[in-house]
Amino acid sequence: MSNQTITTFRMLPQEVVNQILDYQTDYTILCSMRDVCPEFNNIVDNYHRYQVLTTLDLGWNQIGNVGAKHLSDALRHNTTITTLHLGWNQAGDVDAQHLSDVIRHNTTITTLDLRWNEIGDAGVQYLADALRYNTVLITMNLQRNQIGDVGAQHLGDALQHNTTLTTLNLEENELDEDVERRINELIERNQRLKKT
Numbered sequence: 001m002s003n004q005t006i007t008t009f010r011m012l013p014q015e016v017v018n019q020i021l022d023y024q025t026d027y028t029i030l031c032s033m034r035d036v037c038p039e040f041n042n043i044v045d046n047y048h049r050y051q052v053l054t055t056l057d058l059g060w061n062q063i064g065n066v067g068a069k070h071l072s073d074a075l076r077h078n079t080t081i082t083t084l085h086l087g088w089n090q091a092g093d094v095d096a097q098h099l100s101d102v103i104r105h106n107t108t109i110t111t112l113d114l115r116w117n118e119i120g121d122a123g124v125q126y127l128a129d130a131l132r133y134n135t136v137l138i139t140m141n142l143q144r145n146q147i148g149d150v151g152a153q154h155l156g157d158a159l160q161h162n163t164t165l166t167t168l169n170l171e172e173n174e175l176d177e178d179v180e181r182r183i184n185e186l187i188e189r190n191q192r193l194k195k196t
Contacts, residue, residue, distance in 0.1 A: 010039055021047050026056055027063075030078065031070040050080070057085040059113075068095040075102045075109070082108055087115040087141070096123030103130035103137060110136055115143040115169070121151035128158035131165065139167040147173040156186050159193065166192050 009017070021029060021044070030053075033044050044050050063071065068091065075081065086099070096119045102109065119127075124147050131137070147155075152175050159165065170183065187193050 009043075017043055018047060021049065026053055027058055027061070027067075027071075030056070030074045031067070034074050034077065053078075053080050055083040055085070056081050059085045059087040059089065061089055063089050063091070063095075065094045065098070068098040072098040072101045075106050078106070079108055081106075083111040083113075084109050085113040087113050087117065089117055091117040091119060091123075093120055093123035093126070095119075097126045100126035100130035103127060103134050107136055111139040112137060113139075113141045114145065115141045117145050119145040119147065121146075121148050121154070124151035125154045128154035131155075131158040132161045134162060135164055137162075137165055140165060141169040142173070143169045144172040147175070149174075149176055149179040152179050152183055156183060159186060159190065163192070167194055 012020075021033075024033065026049075029044060029047070029050055034041055058071070061067075063086070075084075084102075089095070091099075091114065095117075096114075099112075099114070103112065119142065124142070124145075127140075127142075128151075131140075147170065152170065152173075155168075155170075159168075168187075175183070
């Protein structure tokens, strides 16, 4: 028998742990290293880069349904991220459902960029329902998705309840002229909201 010493992550000096974390992506730290165990949460929470992380740019990452679920779970506890970029991910309605949990519960994200995805009417209904309860989101970019007339109606209904969203981008979606005209009328009546 050999005398082998078993070292666990908790036994490593903090500076070694920080060096390991330095080589991880923000997404890995946020979604794979949080919620492993209370001790590891404490390590991550005290890691300097995690404490100052205000912008999370996951554009062009193809995060998928599982990634969106992990991200949603992680962002429920995060109190530093204010800007979340998820453009060009081929995110669909299921991903939008997961992200609606973020919109509904997160109290720090003020900018959400979901441009160039595949979110349709069902997905935007989840987002719209969450907008009814959100009190911090200021900007939402839904440009170039697959939002049709029904989805736009859901957004219009939600915007009558939401008092914080000021910028909404719905360009290059699948809206007919009549629906687009009604959205523009809603925006004109709503003094705080502008369309980009």
